[in-house]
Amino acid sequence: AEFFSYFWKSVCRSPLGMSRGQILDEDISASSQWSDSTAAKYGRLDCEEGDGAWCPEIAGEPENMNEFLQIDLRSLHFITLVGTQGRHAGGIGNEFAQTYKIKYSRDGSRWISWRNRQGKEVIEGNRNAYDIVLKDLEPPIIARFVRFMPVIDHSMNVCMRVELYGCEWLDGLVSYNSPLGQQMTLNGHHIYLNDSVYDGAMGYSMTEGLGQLTDGMCGLDDFTHSHVYNVWPGYDYVGWTNESFLSGYVEIMFEFDRTRNFTTMKVHCNNMFSRRVKTFQKVVCYFRSELDWEATPISFSPVMDDVNPSARFVTVSLYNHMASAIKCQYYFSDIWMMFSEITFQSDTAMYNTTLAPPKTGPPIRDDPTHKVDDSNTRILIGCLVAIIFILVVIIVIILWRQVWQKMLEKVSRRMLDDELTASLSIQSETFTYNNNNSPSSVSSEQESNSTYERIFPLGPDYQEPSRLVRKLPEFSQTSEDTGDVQEGVPHYAEADIVNLQGVTGGNTYAVPALTMDLLSGKDVAVEEFPRKLLTFKEKLGEGQFGEVHLCEAEGMQDFMDEDFSFDVIENQTVLVAVKMLRADANKNARNDFLKEIKIMSRLKGPNIIRLLAVCMSSDPLCMITEYMENGDLNQFLSRHEPEGMIALLSNAPTVSYSNLHHMASQIASGMKYLSSLNFVHRDLATRNCLVGKNYTIKIADFGMSRNLYSGDYYRIQGRAVLPIRWMSWESILLGKFTTSSDVWAFGVTLWEMLTFCKEQPYSQLSDEQVIENTGEFFRDQRRQIYLPQPPMCPDPVYKLMLSCWNRNTKERPSFQEIHQTLLDLD
Incomplete structure (x- = not known):
């Protein structure tokens, strides 16, 4: 399973262009208009052109509503939210729609009345002429044409300004x-x-x-x-x-x-x-x-x-x-x-396929590819298109660099000028964290960067109306209030999205740019392993471009470094995890796979899963890593019970508190090693810790790719994932992934262990409520919900968990401090 609960309420909520003008005047129509100055084209949210709104010519009967404002989006869109506003016109107007209905169509001929999940058609609208009211569409709609139909009760005149929020419907x-x-x-x-x-x-x-x-x-x-x-x-x-x-x-x-x-x-x-x-x-x-x-x-x-x-x-x-x-x-x-x-x-498909126009309404202007018989003509057209595309890209890059430099100079002042609303506008297949374009010093708090991670400042054009329904946290705090927000970095921003997943479906460690530059000059000292010595046992998971398999390997001891060896009898087969890149993977996926091999080859901590060998001589490319015989910690603990009367009565296998403590110390040790290299894991959880003999623990990164743990990730339309129940508030709201956010996840992982993984973190909250709870952490008005103290958890250990969930990142303990605290509590 790949993408987090499909169409997240803070995702696929971008304005589709009424207020900012991407929707053209010719694509906005209406059943009637009071005058030329109240025509359909003036029905744009937060705009005051013309007489300030669309107003129908006559007031229809409530039971026979024929008045509508229609928007043509030119292609199918997934619409999750609508916004309405009355006619204010600088205080002159006082017309608004108290209630309205919505109809939609995918082809322009068959119109469908929207109803909520309880079957209600009427939507509560505005109570004055100036405030913007946003309403979630539950269920969302898939449509090209949308009509807003005001309910008119003759007690007042009606005018409307509207906006649609969503994203393009890529499924088709x-x-x-x-x-x-x-x-x-x-x-x-x-x-x-x-x-x-x-x-x-x-x-x-x-x-x-x-x-x-x-x-x-x-x-x-x-x-x-x-x-x-x-x-x-x-x-x-x-x-x-x-x-x-x-x-x-x-x-x-x-x-x-x-x-x-x-x-x-x-x-x-x-x-x-x-x-x-x-x-x-x-x-x-x-x-x-x-x-x-x-x-x-x-x-x-x-x-x-x-x-x-x-x-x-x-x-x-x-x-x-x-x-x-x-x-x-x-x-x-x-x-x-x-x-x-x-x-x-x-x-x-890129051959002769035309989309027939609807039976009624304006023609569809999607660009069909017309059939051309002359192959030379096709080649010539293709070359011309490629040249034009390259020129456009060059021009865009030049303009973007100029705008970017100016925006960086002004961003610090702009962030505090007015109350902004967080807009997590995820439209692609990936997830982001902050990337500062200028090199910064390497420290344990350094934000994770990557060559394919970008984030852009939220300019005035991206600001949402100030009176939002269920808005995310206000932005009136200073940098001191928010902890370690780096000065000059646009930490609240509308972000392009970058994938958390590696090409084979697992997590990819976040490596600071400076560290990656140091790694890039070194050769990968990993030996080639004969494929014929691998025996397939089980498919652990998959990603867009690859898969993870559990295999048995013969003769693996001959491929070990001097500082590493398996605790097995000679010539005995051992379990390994094989990450395999599909042969049809594109160039970017292959480069990312090679980069992952380079990163993994540098990790030699005793509590980190090791890269053992590779298969690079032919496709499919493979990397071979350790796999522990008792599987992942989540499944291991869920099959056991704490020592006590319940375990005795049920005759269930047990794990003592001292063994739990020992395993937690090993996880802290492994994370201390990663943080010393300025590596950020981004998906620390019991599902990503493997268990060996004598309660040995090693940290891995397979959890995201496994169907078994699909419920632990919040999905959008099958295209990206986020482990929100383990994520810190700043990771969800600001897109920041640091060692401090890993510390937060360690606190949740420790909580999982002490509950024996019998329930999911925040199991009493829906995914949407988990996200809303992060807003309470930001506002810090003591309304945030913490995970409760597990029954068998000593007070000092719960105090350690709470310190991991400190609102201020600088006040969270380091992994070195966590590891020492656990050793002292032993």
């Missing part, structure tokens, strides 16, 4: 056809597994619409509970029973906006096998390009899991099939099968 999915979801009876209670937000036709089946399978919300492990309050059990899932399908499978057809080149499909499935619910046994997918279905389908069978009941994403490779529609048959492996989200990764 315009509808899915599916059997209706069904009802389960469980212990006398009804579990409704229907697609309650589906916006197409619903008869014997669902056709020509989108719904819960694309609403950005992944279901919980227990399908009888829901992310959404005040709804019925089973709400998050669409489910079917095999008793209704004699064929043994459920068939879903997916229609797309145009012919696309498909790489993968990800299906979020429930696997609560104790309730006779499992992931699908097999899926068979057919592809339609142009008008005909291909005769040969692809088939995929995931590994069945009867041990871990967690919901998870199942990734199905589509092998770059070209299609405008996909029909998939999902075969039952038990009585029930439940899905909560299905996403596709694809690129637009």
